[in-house]
Amino acid sequence: MGASRTVGGLPRTYGLQRHFSRDRGNGPTPQITRARVRRVLRYFRPYRWQWATIIATIAVTAGLSQVNPLLTRHLIDDAMLGEDKRLLVQLASAMVGVAVVLGLLGVVQHTLAAKAGQSMIHDVRSELYQHLQRMSLRFYTSSRSGEIVSRINNDVNAVQGVATGTVTQIANNLCMVVATSAALLYLSPALTLVAVAIVPFFYIPSKIVGRISQRLATLTMEAQASMQSFMHERLHVGGVLLTKICGRGPDDAGIFGERSRRLVDLHVRSTIVGRWLFMVLSIFAVLGPALVYWYGGLQVIEGLLTAGTVIAVAALMTNLYRPLLQLATVYVDIQASLGVFERIFEYLDMLPEVRDREDATPLPTTGGEIRFSGVNFAYPSPMLMASDRDGREETEEAADGFEPEREAFSLQDVSFRIAPGEQVALVGPSGAGKTTITYLVPRFYDPDEGTITLDGHDLRDLRQDDLRQHIGMVTQETFLFHASVIENLRYAKPDATEEEIVAATRAANIHDFIAELPEGYDTVVGERGFRLSGGEKQRLSIARALLKDPAILVLDEATSSLDSTSEHLIQEALETLLRGRTAIIIAHRLSTVLGADKILVMEKGRLVQVGSHEGLVEEDGLYSQLFTRQFGRVLDLT
Template sequence: MQVLKRFVYYLKPYWFLIAIISLLMVIAALVNALVPQLVRIVIDDIVYDGSYEQLNRVLFFAACILIIKAGFHWVRVKLNYKVAQFILFDLGRDLTSHLYRLSLRYYERNITGRIMARVISDVNSLQQMIVMGSSQLVEQLLTIIAVVIFIFLMNWQLSLITLVLFPILLVVVIYVSSRMRGTSKEIQKKIGEMAGVLQEAMGGIKVVKSFNRHQRELEKFTDIAQERKKLGVKRGSLIAHLETSVDFTTNITTVLILWYGGIQVMSEQLTVGELASFVTYVQLLFRPIVRMSMLNNILQSGIASLERIYEVFDEVPEVREIENPIDIKNVKGEVKFENVCFSHGTKEVLKNINLTVKPGEMVALVGPSGAGKSSLVNLIPRFYDINEGSITVDGIDIRELTIDCLRRNTGMVLQEPLLFSGTIKENLLYAKEDAKDEEIMEAAKAAHAHDFIVKLNQGYDTEIGEKGVRLSVGQKQRIALAMAILKNPKILILDEATSSLDSESENLIQKALDQLYRDRTTFVIAHRLSTIVNAHRIVVIDKGEVVAIGSHKELLQQDGLYAKLYKAQFSSCSG
């Protein structure tokens, strides 16, 4: 299979350890194949002679061999797990790295829980395939090959009888395996869907409880779990078919050997020891097939997981760097949009945008909800690529810059700031890893976050919980603003950054922002128009187009969309 060929890439670095494991499996298979010969020797050569001394000597030798085999088995299993962990680490790291490179559109199309299932559930499923599935499958296969060679050397007629039902069994195994692989893939898919539903519900647990919709969320989860249960029962049915077929074949073959072997013993063409040895070989031949049928289930689940993992690897990032991109060391911050058009799928979001923002200039973007304001600023750090036109920074098309250069010089404060679990200090260091304590405190003071931070029990070392759940929305927003200040980018984007603050806090932060705006290009999206009246220019956007540009006073005098929005907001505040 193509997916297994691709997986070989992760095996190559550990070929030496895999070679040792393979050698130990060959030794184990040979020892297994020699055990029936021991049965023949004891019955034909020792029991009939009545030699206790020879019996003790042979069994002592056999015990020593089995002890050595047990030691080899211990080494092999240990190496197996070691190699498996190395491979899973490499695969998990590469998969996670690839996910970070994928564009935002991929995450908009896929539920977070399903993505997490690929990284965690599917990767862990491979451990069973590597440790239990592939290695033991190879050992059982080697045992079968060794047994077939031995039985043909002993008695070719009995060997043919032994293998007469083999083709039928092989057809059953191939048929069931193909169906089991598809079922296993569907089961993994359902597990991802279950994780997605659960992650979404747990992430919005307040909304679930406030609308009293826990029963609805439970039903959504249960519906998928019910489908997963049916698939599990179907897979169990396939396993039952396979095991029953193997068990029936083993028993019928044993009966045939006892019948034909008994005839040969009575006609003195075969010894009792050879017949007993042959019956033992039959058990040794079909027992691996039983185990292989079980291991095949693990293997098929692993292959299904591999297919799902490589589906992610096959996702190509929409936003990619060109060959030999440019890295500007001293960005000034001029941003220019020329005839920019942008679409989300078939929906046109921005049309023919032309705008030049000079270094140190503060530009406000205003317009109704859904006008395209956030889409416009999301194009600057290349979260998405435009369909037509160009966006330049300091005269260079952003598609010619390294993504690191572009995003290193761009800072964003969003309407709904997302903080990570950990301490306040760790979140602030996310903006600048090598920041000193003095820098962190200065940034927090500038964002008017320092006062509330020091009042917390652990100060800057206070754990804030997942997504900053232990902080108020306003506190989270001030920390997010402090992160932007600490990063000190040349291009700053504030997307409703002060919308969750009370009037007093907003007034304090507005003073800090006035300082922050200096010597950097700033784009501000604000719902409260009173906060952007001092912007150098206000760009009014409606239905994806720039409909007006000017100062606050100029736009009021034009009595256009901006004036209507401002008067409507002023009237609602007065009322």
């Protein structure tokens, strides 16, 4: 085993590859182990008193369920054969009373189980969501959003059947087996031995079918996730537009049909396997009573047993075989559910590649000095499994032996300093590494080599939340939640006053537009809300960043979607608002370049020039070529 790869003293976690690199359905079948059971039981502990009450109710129910078969013995032997009409009425009434009590206990049991079970599902879903929020940006660039949503929805909902149904079913069946066995021994030990003689035959087919059922369950969940991801992409607004433009509707329908047919095939195979198991077990369930009637009938003929006793034993056998049959199938269900638990735990076991040290330094305030020193960085490529981990959890120790491939370096030996309050423009052709620099400043990724500091603190020594609290960012792709305008703005500062919001929107030249919307600041925007143009979305994003009032502002082509008039107004506002604030601006407009204190020129991941606009234009370098190519025509017109 090789040594763990580290970045700045922190282990780089490659546990993601277990999910992204192979079909889990073709891997080894997860077994029911003590460690896995303990992990699942951890979600039961907060509700242990509710479950104790549920189990107590189940135990009382199991005991009362034996009363009516025992009353049947006396009803036949004493009331009917003894021709005692009064006793007959009393016994019949008692049987009705027992049925009523059992019904009420069932309502109480299922109510308590539903509340406790749903609370557990809430805990699992919340833990998974909070864990995914802590995952590094690479996790989201390596996975499809439909797959992530599928795990939170479909997989957790599949566990719900185990939490609210299977657990109570196991407890009920175990209590029923114990209570029924006691009643059978009380009536006739000999007939009890006959009844339990075929019990081992219930479990042999269950064990065989269980392995098949579990693998089919895992494949089914993966097929559902795949189909959901496909639908999420193709039925998204952008996906629909691309499909129509390219005329690929029939082709996509064919792909969807193939995935749907695979899901149908898996469901049918699961159903067939389950029915074969049920058929085999049902045959053994009928064979037991037949043996009891045969042997018991001989005992009645010889006068060793009464007819009521044989009938009572036969009735109790239903109470014995039914829970035994269900226990056998429950074992299969638990095995199948392990595949679902494994998918959930697989996400929970993933460690974010970028995470805080245990002794991370808080950063309540910052001056805004940023320094890159010999920074090399390459985006990780999709990784391949170096070995089969047989379902073991991925930790930093378990990451040994993985050899992930890396893309070509996006940044190579980049070094520069941004003084507090300095406005720096990043210039260069597409793919030069400009956006990568803006991703490293808020520590979405860690550099492979070199250091990045803020006010002299290595970013890896700072708390991520504190670091990002001081950074505002406007990215190339503006994202708005499906919520009102004011809710989207307050996402950056939940306690923002209306005056602060209006000031930010005025500075971003978007207030007047918002005021003319049907419901003003309460107008719902986002994917299914009021349609905004690219420029309008960009200005809302700028207003949101300004509302946060960060010490460091990152503008990634922030004015790329604005018309000339709007850009001019935004530029005037930014000149005032950026004063005294550290700013990193990816610039494609002349006004932005001219207003920068410093310009960093990037080419193929290297920093090739640094200086002011006037100085770089005079040099015979890349900036002069870019300036002439992009801005020369504008200067000629002026």
